[in-house]
Every structure is written in structure tokens, then in C-alpha cells.
Amino acid sequence: MINHLIVSPLLLPLLMGTVIILNANQPVARQRILGLSSCLAVLVMTGILLFQSAEGPIQTYVLGDWPTPFGIVMVLDRLSAMMLFITALLALLCLAHAAPGTDREGKNFHALFQFQLLGINGAFLTGDIFNLFVFFEIMLLSSYGLVLHGGGGLRTRAGMHYVILNLVGSSIFLVGVGILYALLGTLNMADLAVRMAAAPAENAALLQAAGLILFAVFALKAALLPLCFWLPDAYGFTSAPVAALFAVMTKVGVYVILRVYCLIFSEFAGVGAGLLSAWLLPAALITLAAGAAGVAGSRDLRRITAYLVIVSVGTLLAVIGTFQREAIAAAIVYLPHTTFMTAAMFLVADLIRRQRPDAGSELIPDRPVGQPTLLGLLFLTAAVAIGGLPPLSGFFAKVMMLMTVQGNNAAPWIWALVLGSGLLALVALGRAGIIIFWKLLPKDEPGTGRGTSHDPVPVYAPADVFPAAVLLCISPLLVIFGGGITEFAFAAADHVINPVHYIEAVLGPDRSLPLLYPFGGE
Amino acid sequence: MEWLVSACFGVMIACGVYLVLRARTFPVILGLTLMGYAVNLFLFLTGRLHTNLPDIISPNQTRYADPLPQALVLTAIVIGFAMIAFLVVLSLRALGELDTDHVDGQQENPPA
DSSP, X not given: OOOGGGGHHHHHHXXXXXXXXXXXXXXXXXXXXXXXXXXXXXXXXXXXXXXXXXXXXXXXXXXXXXXXXXXXXXXXXXXXXXXXXXXXXXXXXXXXXXXXXXXXXXXXXXHHHHHHHHHHHHHHHBOBHHHHHHXXXXXXXXXXXXXXXXXXXXXXXXXXXXXXXXXXXXXXXHHHHHHHHHHHOOOBHHHHHHHHHTOOGGGHHHHHHHHHHHHHHHHHHHTOTTSOTTXXXXXXXXXXXXXXXXXXXXXXXXXXXXXXXHHTTSTTOGGGXXXXXXXXXXXHHHHHHHHHHHHHHOOBHHXXXXXXXXXXXXXXXXXXTTOOHXXXXXXXXXXXXXXXXXXXXXXXXXXXXXXXXXXXXXXXXXXXXXXXXXXXXXXXXXHHHHHTOTTSHHHHHXXXXXXXXXXXXXXXXXXXXXXXXXXXXXXXXXXXXXXXXXXXXXXTSOOSSSOOOOOOOOOOOHHHHHHHHHHHHHHHHHHHTHHHHHXXXXXXXXXXXXXXXHHHHHHOGXXXXXXXXXXXXX | OHHHHHHHHHHHHHHHHHXXXXXXXXXXXXXXXXXXXHHHHHHHHXXXXXXXXXXXXXXXXXXXXXXXXXXXXXXXXXXXXXXXXHHHHHHHHHHHHHSXXXXXXXXXXXXX
């Protein structure tokens, strides 16, 4: 019995995006309703998929019923189901935040948003490395549109750099895919894993080169140092809902690194075995340090948040870089927390920015914000969650990560950098809070910021702060349901770290035999 | 034949990289286009070099050229074309908004 629900996170945004384009000249309210209902439906469907995957085995969806490995196949395991659900929830809340304002700045915001979802969901679901490229391109092309949405010189310049870098990345990606295909003769990821295990030693150098070329591309997507300098500008200058949605885009890079290097270049992979273990951990630790320095050095709340995204990627990949089951499980617990909290911080920064007409999100003294209690509470919650203080989820996820990497040689480095970056984030956010909420100019004196506008400050209705507040509520929920989530994370890590499950699900039990017997397997 | 094709690939990539590192949008776009072509050629070559071999089933043939790289190249060409078109439009818009075609958005010698 084929589970047709698996392709719904792809088909629904595609269909709705098309319908919204047809309504491009209609009032924006109609596009809003279409977009929001599409996101809500995807959220329900991915929720069902998440429950199914938590109980059951890895599911596949073979498009056109072509026998694997010849056709295109979608694979749903626990990790991809979780990523789909995170994306759907985040997308719904970001769109709700965008609905009363940002979406008016240009014509095709809602259509681009749906295609963005299509690309992200596709990257999580695909079981085929060329389709990974195709979904990356769908994701990137809509992200270009969303980054530039609303226009303005700074946005255009940052967008330009973002586009050029990603185009170079796409070219490099194709070279890596080409080498893999030329040597192994397949594009299906499960089949690649089987053939990699059986590859002759004379191809080792080329296959390893292909693996590292792909790593460069994924590192660019995930914003690992030295490929992360596009991120602060692109995320810092774009509109808040887009930046918040993009909090999950870097996680696409993390997901793909986890998927490809635990499957195709796993420890069973013969000549490609353990390719990344020497590279990922140091790169991630340096990224973590650089991100923390960026957080401490930024003088703008949105830039601080953008650097916090880099810190979160560095933390995740440092823990994943140990390639141990427990550590990967801990990273899977940390992933939803950090995605939702950085997104929430982008939204809170936007709410603060709109009530400071002179300084915006820049950290200079200004007149007080219109609703200091409300915004202060939101900011405090977000800062506590991001900094990893108890009682919110960041604390428990970080403790879990630090405990699981204890046996590793690099553990002192991981401990020092994860804790140090958390401290720096707290210091930077504390400073930001002091400047925004306490270091005030008299009410009637014009500010010293960029403009001296006397526009009336918007007063937020509950609907305006609702998305940010809901995002922040996820943090205590992650603690309350922590037991179940941890259990799920360990099960998901089982699926990820042991390629045999994945290969059997895609190719059938007999194809993975060459992998099982020579190396022991399960 | 092999050395000629690989030399072509290498020269195109080298020129592409050189152009991408320029500071004006037009050479950067040309460089990306060149790199795109080079990569498409490379993808095409992953099916190995053959002459006079069909890539569709024919009853009096025993050897075939690999059809899959051709399908991949077709997809990659379409995507690459769309991306370059987008970049051209974006750089025109940047020229309009920033008044310069420098990739940093700033003129080296601003008019006095």
C-alpha cells in the first residue's frame, strides 16, 4: 500500500503557488488566505507523517512506479519527517507574521513563499542526488526572490552576493554529482551507498574528491566558515519573516550533510568511509568561534540574530561531527529548538524595529518603544531561550549535547566553544536589551539615528505579536514533552547512523547484502 | 580526443573563475555563464566519449551511449539558463538602485 501522503508536502505548495500566481492581480487578502490555508494544510499533513514515521519503518514513494534505482524516489524517515514538520510550523508562523505588512511590499510574495516551501520540502524528501540539486535550485530561486522582496539598495547588494555565491555553488554541486555518476553509474542515494562500498580502490581518490566537493557545496548552504560571510548581510537586510523562514534553510545544509555523509560516505562505505570525520568537526568549531565573535561585535539586533544562526549551525555540526549515535540524537533534539528560537528572535527584532522609528534595530539610544512591557517580555524570553539558560529548552538540549560528546577527543574544545558562545550570546543580547529598553532619550527629543521621522509608532494588536509569541511558546513545550522528543531523536538517529535501514527501504532487502556481510552490519 | 575535451573543460573553468572574481557585474555574469557551460560539458562527459552510438533502444545495436547524462545536462541547462536570466535582471536592477555596476555597490572613484 503506497502512502500518497508523502508527496503532499510537495504537491500542495506547488499547486497553491500556481493558484496564487493566477491571482496575482487580485487583492492581497485573497492571496493571504490561499497561502495561509496551504501552510495550515501542509502542517496537518506533515504532522500525520511525523506520527506515522515515529511508529513505523522508513517509507518510500516511487514516482511513476519505476523500479528503483532507475526512477525518482522520495524517502521519508524519522529525521526527514521531523524536518518537514519543523518547516511547516515555521512557515505558517512566518507567513502569519508577514500577513499584516511585509506581503504588501511586492506583488508575488505569497507565490514565492509557497515555492520556497516546495524546494525545502523536496530537499528533505528526495532520495536521489540529482533531484537534490533540482530541489536546491527551486529553493534558491525562490529564496532570491524573497531576499530581494521589498527592494532597496542594501537588500539588492546583499542579494547580489547571495545569488552569485549560490550560482557558483550550484556549478560545483554538478561537478561533484557528475564525478559520482561517472564512477558509480547511479544517482539514487541508496544505490550510491551500495556501490560506494563495492568501489575499487583505484577510484578512491576521485570518489573522495567528489565527496569533499559536495561537502563544500553543503557547507555553503549551511554557512560553515569560511563559506558563511554571505549570511549576515543576506539575513540582516531582508524582511523579518523571510529571515525567520531562512532559519530553516541553513538547517537544510545540516540535514543534507547528515544524510549524505551517514549514507553514501558512511563507515561501511569502503573507499569513501569516514570521509568527513577529519574535516567537519574542526570546521564547525571554527565556525562556532567566528559566529560568537560576530554576535559580540554586531551593533544591530538583526545582525546579532544573523550571527546567532551561524552559531547554531556551528554548534549542530560540531556535535554531528563526532558521528556518534548519541551525539546525533542530541543534535536532533537541539535542532528544532535552535531553528524556532532564532526565527523568533528575527520576528521580535522586527517588532522592536517598527516601534523605534529613528534607530530601527540598530543598537543606539532612542526614544522608548511604544509597548515596552510586551516587547521586553518577548525579548527576554527569546534571549533566555537562545542563550541556553534554564528553564527553557536550550539549556536541556545543550546539556544533552555536551554529555554525549564526553568520550570524544575534541570534547574540551566542544565544551569550551559551545559554552563560551552561549555566554557571548547572552552578553550581546543583554547589552542589546539594555540599550533598547533602558538607555532612553527623552520622549519629545528627536533621536540620533539615521532618520528623524515623526511618524506615529504602530501599536500592536494581539494578532501582530501572536506569531512571535507562539514561536517562543514552543521552547517550554519542547521541555515539557522533552522525554518523548528525546526518545524520538534516538530513534531518528538510529535511522540516520545505520545506512542499512535506508538502503533496505529503498532498494529492497536483497540489494543491501554486499553491504551487510563484508562489513558485519547489524 | 580525451586530452582535448579535458583541456576545453579546464580552460573554460579557469576563464570562468577569473571572470567571476572581477569587480563588475557584467564580467561576473559572463564568468558564471562560462562555468555553467563547462559544467554542462562535464556532465555530458560523465557518460564517456563515444562516436556513432545510439542512446535509444534499437534492435540492431549491442552497444549504447549512456542516455542519463544527456537527460541530466538537459535539466542543468534549463536551470542554469533561468538562473543566469535572473542574475542579468538583478544586476540591471542593482545598476538602477545603486547607480553603479560594481559588485560592492560602491563606485571606486565617486564623482566629486
